[in-house]
Amino acid sequence: MTMGPLMIDLKGMTLDLEERELLRHPWVGGVVLFSRNYESPEQIAALIDSIRTLKEPRLLVAVDHEGGRVQRFREGFTSLPPVRFLGQLYDRNPPQARRLAAITGWLMAAELRAVGVDFSFAPVLDLDQGVSTVIGDRAFHSEPNAVIALARAYVRGMAWAGMAAVGKHFPGHGSVAADSHVALPVDERPWQQIRERDFLPFERLVGIGLPAIMPAHVRYASVDPLPAGFSRFWLEEVLRGQLGFQGAIISDDLGMAGAAGVGGVSERVRTALSAGCNMALVCNDPDGYAHLLAELEVDRPPGPSAHLLRLYGRYPLSRPQLPRSSAWQKAVQAVTAYAKF
Structure with a gap:
């Protein structure tokens, strides 16, 4: 059996029979978890164990766990500050900010790996231009070089904990006011302006x-009529071709309003995959997944993507071991200290 290119979510804190069958479907290759799936570290670890037993190769398990506004698991996990705090510290003390960025990336990843999560959709590489409220303090900084320095350290910390990083939202979501959850943002700037600023963190991190x-559910009107996540220009010509990107491309949630212009959900999945995405993410429609999979069944799932294999988590500390480790204790102390400012 090969890994399917579709990632979906779950209704609650345990798997029901219908969900078990859905997750065994050849099109499904991953599960994204939300706050509604979480009660405690022990419960989420048991849920992930039950997901892992369903098929081989096992399903990827992901979560949005950036810190600040976007942290799905709370009780039993360290409360992470928004990464903007690191950007503010960077303006005063760049070496200290880079060190704490690496510690924060490690702590986030280590705690998730200890319960079995493979990866978090982090870090945000967008520039905060003071325009987008949906990005805002999820961005490290407004300046490309600061984002590059902090994100490199954060990604390195994640890697120390055995977690692959997912940079988002290519080629930059920070310069549009609209929220792609409820509308399609349109960035009217010329390519050269995007290239000289928003694009730089992605280029350097790919390097x-x-x-x-x-990719972003944003249409860059001067460059391509399609949003980036559905655009062969952005994904194949620019990301794969010009930048030489060798990793996995995972769509943003195809249930969002920013994706609606492409058609129904099955058409969005097909378009995202044909544009160059290796995995299509569809969330918050549990009653619609059976219908979606029935529509997709007319097509053979794309062949296995070696890019996705890099996203399996590695060498976690067990949940009982983690609080006893000096690395975790020092990391919690460091993050808790700078989160107060």
Whole structure:
């Protein structure tokens, strides 16, 4: 059996029979978890164990766990500050900020790996231009070089904990006001302006081997009529061709309003995959997944993507071991200290 190119979510804290059958479908290759799936570290670890037993190769398990506004697991996990705090510290003390970025990336990843999560959709590589409220303090900084420095350290910390990073939202979501969850943002700037600023963190992180990227549900009107996640120009010509990106491309949630212009959900999945995505993410429609899979069944799933194999988590500390480790204790102390400012 090969890994399917579709990632879906779950209704609750345990798997029901219908979900078990859905997850065994050849098109499904991953599960994304939300707060509604979480009660405690022990419960989420048991849920992930039950997901892993369903098929081989086992399903990838992911979560959005950036810190600040976007942290799906709370009780029993360290409360992570928004990464903007690191950007503010960078303005005063760049070496200290880079060190703490690596520690924060490690702590986030280590705690998730200890319960079995393979990867988090992090870090955000967008520039905060003071325009996008949906990005805002999820971005490290407004300046490309600061984002590059902090994101490199954060990704390195994640790697120390055995987790692959997913940079988002290519080629940059920070310069549009609309929220792609509820509308299709349109960036009217010329390519050269995007190239000189928003694009730079993605270019530099790709250059050091970034394992995965999530494209934006943003239409860059001067460049291509399609949003980046559905555009062969952005994904194949620019990301794969010009930048030489060798990692996985995972769509943003195809249930979002920013994806609606392409058609129904099955058409969005097909378009994203044909544009160059290795995995299509569809969330928050549990009652619609059976219908979606029935529509997709007319097509043979794309062949296995070696890019996705890099996203399996590695060498976790067990949940009982983690609090006893001096690395975890020092990391919690360091993150808790700078989160107060």
